[in-house]
Amino acid sequence: MSFAEYFPVWDKLDKAQQQMLLDSVTERSAPAGTILYSGGSDCLGLVVVKSGRLRAYSISGEGREITLYRLFERDICLMTSSCMMHNLQFDVNIEVEKDAEFWVIPPAVYRDLTEQSLAAAKYTNDLLATRLSDVMWLMEQIMWQSFDKRLAEFLLEESDMEGTKVLSLTHEKIANHLGTAREVVTRMLRYFQGEEMVRLARGTVELTNTEALSRLTGR
Structure with a gap:
């Protein structure tokens, strides 16, 4: 499938804006474990995920990680082009969690696009608001939800995402x-x-009672 089918506001751009994107966008791939972006690194550009999975995470001063959100097929990674937003600073890292293919729009090109297109500018603002909302929701979970519920929720989400209980x-x-x-x-x-909700083995966690885990989360 072409880049145009993955870019959310493609049909709202004029021909010149569409051509500007096609002339500048590059298609890339990266294996799992690749760090695409680090908060202090150079600005990569806007990433449009074609396949695979990316993980946005932050690192504390003590070196402890926390996942902020994941990015899947058709998702847009705005944080990799945070240099376009001069009044905002993000200490966020982007890692390839599953082998991924993606397009990269150079930051200067995307900045020009948002200046020319109201639709692109609105989409960018909406996307930023969504990501900040995701992070705020996560902070609320950390502050107010007990760890057993957070862990149960994580295991159930991983199981749904991977399509397996192991x-x-x-x-x-x-x-x-x-x-x-x-x-x-x-x-x-x-x-x-x-409590017979999981079975542990080296490097694996098997969910043996998803109903009990669901009850624990309040689903």
Whole structure:
């Protein structure tokens, strides 16, 4: 499928604006584990995800990670072009979580587009508001929701996303997603196992009672 089919406001651009994008956009791919963008790195540009999965995360001063949100097929990554927004600073990293293909629009080109097109400017503002809302929701969960509920929710979401109840996740990886220590994750997973909600093995977590996990989250 072509770039035009993945760019949300393509039909609202005039021919010259469409051609400007086609002349400048580049298609790239990257394997899982690649760091596409680091908060202090050069501005990459606007990323349009064609396939795979990206992860936006932040790192604390002590080196602890927390996943802010994920990006899937057809999602747009605005944070990789944060240099366009001079009054906003983002200490966000973007990692390829599953082998990905994506398009990159150079920041200068996208800045010109938003200056020329009201539709593109509105879409950019809406996208930024959505991402900030995602982060605020996450902060609320961390502040007000108990860790057992957060972990159960995470495991259920991972299971839905991967289409399996056997998750290839280390305790360290889960801790990085949830912004906590590995020991905290290990203790809670062992409790879940004692309650027969999960079965633990080296490098995997099997969900054995999704109904109980769902009840724990209040779903």
